[in-house]
Amino acid sequence: MNWAQMYDCYGDVDRVPELLARVEREDDAEAWDELGYRLILEHDLVFPASFAALPRLVHLASRCAAARELAGAIVRRAAGNHGCDDLLAGCVAAIAEFRELLDRHLRSRPGDYLVTFRALIAVEGHYHWSAALGDFSDDFYQVTCPHCAVEVTIAIGDHGRYSAIRDWNLGDVDRRALRPVPAEELSSTGRWMYETVLRDGEVVLADGITHLFGQAECPRCASVFNVADEYASSNRPPI
Template identity: 80%
Template sequence: MSGAQDLSAGSRDDAHGIHGRDCYGDVDRVPELLARVEREDDAAAWDELGHRLVLEGDLVFPASFAALPRLVRLAPGSARARGLAGAIVRCGAGGHGCDELLAACAETIAEFSGLLDRHLRSRPDAYVPAFRDLLAAEGHYHWSAVLGDFSDDFYPVPCPHCAVEVTIAIGDYGRYSAIRDWNLGDVDRRDLRPASPEELSGTGRRMHETAVRDGHVVLADGLTHLFGRAECPRCASVFHIADEYEAANRPLM
């Protein structure tokens, strides 16, 4: 089941207004719940909103986009609103059929992006989830979906030269490329070659500069490795990790 697959032309039109169909096909329940959370921080209403607007963690609906402007208005003072709005933006790019809905919310998403950037400057405890939401709001949906906190991260990458699957490890246990063996673990490890901050460009540079600005040392260091280079243990060729990982894993849009 895909929320995108369920979007009819009529439901797309609904998403531009106050109403839109949620995961049950209802058009009235979400506005009622939004009115409740606007009056008071109602935990039960928030829980139901989350379920109706983002089903099973990745399915979104016309009601999700219809609710986004109201969620963004609540977001400066509500962690629940920020989290739900972020989930909608992240998931909206995950399947076919949501392009029009995302485009209709462009101004709201731009507003949300600025809000998240200011929120990150305050160095919240839940920094990485908000960081991923900012990536999605800025259109970097792929990295928003896969980026970890570099405490226990693995990125499988096909070597562009010999096609063997190379495991890239970036975490507390080490920063290396290896061949993963089901019995022996990661074998023939090679140290990664991190990029210097001056070498970074594009998305990698933006991500790194934000993490440095906000004093998130672990994230900043992990990004220099992710956007650095690795040596293939099989053929000894050297390649750019992020380029190969993105090429192999970018979702179809």
Template identity: 70%
Template sequence: MVNWAQLYDWNSDVDRVPKLLDRVEREDDGEAWAELGRRLILEHDLVSPAGIAALPRLVRLAPGSAEARHLAGEIMERAAGHHGADDLLAASVDAIAEFGILLDRHLASRPADYVVTFRALLAVREQYHWANVLGDFTDDFYDLPCPHCATQVTIAIGEYGRYSAIRDWNQGDVERRDLRPTPIEKLSGIGRWMHETVSRDRQVVLAEGR
């Protein structure tokens, strides 16, 4: 049983979130959904303790509500951050597993919100890094250190090209090198699962982003 009196949202309130959840359970209220988002998610970076507590109820609504599905996904993407509600997250393991089944089923229908749903499923699988950085590979940039010399390198994957480069403020991309995709048979772990999932769902651009 959730003790809402101890669970603050980002407005420092303890009683508003359960009332809003009651409201969206009764009817699809756009204003209530918008307010829930503001109270549960802080500038798309952190989730409030009330957000973790709300997760099971959002999962119950998710089969019939895109708003519930998206908000639950945003909460899961931030579940590895500091929220002070690890006990509630652990107690939600069954709801999270149910959410994962729902998300996978939704992906198989090849929906318009495929990437958003895929990121949520990655978070359910505790792949929080990919859940927060994965784009749609049409205009994506990833900055990371070179594994050999630690130089900051920009990885570009999109319609304009797929390459690595050192980004210079004045000269633009220098030391540009074309990327070589990893052969499918050499993929393993989460990389293989990601490729198999998007290939199953005929998401060609995502599949080729390997």
């Protein structure tokens, strides 16, 4: 690895390899913190050093939660306009290894289940779901009705599972109950997500996914549409 070309968010080329060497020797909390803000700027942008560091982070991830979290955060931003597609292509083997590691970790039903699951979703290439998926305690998704083009708020949480028109003075008005998809009718991404979390005993996530991939009624025109399809069409990255 030619670190002389692998700049971080500050434009430095020497600090990240020094920090990686530190955390490889010992679990250094201060070094992990600095790595985090050098490799991911404001929790959004990634840099050449981010992908250069990824294989070493994956190597540490089986025994270090900080490495697993940082590697996941980098992969989750791989669809951005980072200009590092060649470096990302060079991480194929590391990402495949990371996928197996994440899946094993999920099977242990860890305390950081959702963080790990979102990383696995990104590894599978579903970046829009990795960015948006919550724990379904208070989740909201903004979609556009495909029939009348009104903006519809989709709520999936402890306070209700509905479609509505959001009024910033009155709140969510004209609520319509969501129509969850029967588990046996899930397909493709939705089925994979559902079967993974159900396998691991995450029943709240599983139920939320049936609503996310189910149908909603538009409060304005009363047409019915698939929530996941409309959300994905607006938020799926171009790659």
